[in-house]
Amino acid sequence: MLSRNFEFLLVHGDGLKKSEASELFNFSRNTINLWLQRKAETGDILPLPNHPPGNNHKITDWDEFRAFAKSHGIEGGRRSK
Secondary structure, three states: OOOHHHHHHHHHHOOOOHHHHHHHHOOOHHHHHHHHHHHHHHOOOOOOOOOOOOOOOOOOOHHHHHHHHHHOOEEOOEEOO
16 A cells, blocks of 8 residues: 555656645645655655654763762762761
């Protein structure tokens, strides 16, 4: 089964007007414009991957981290009393 995006691309490539494609596939013209813009920018109309932004919780400066831990009473992985 072809995705609706791919079907649209095939039909639009045959010269179907945006308004006709909008009615035929029940998409807004704005959606069609966004797909065509994405195709021009990336070469396809696949949806962008959903990768939520993460924060890199990686310690890059171990000496600075050790100093921080020591100043907060944490040595050897345990909080000193």
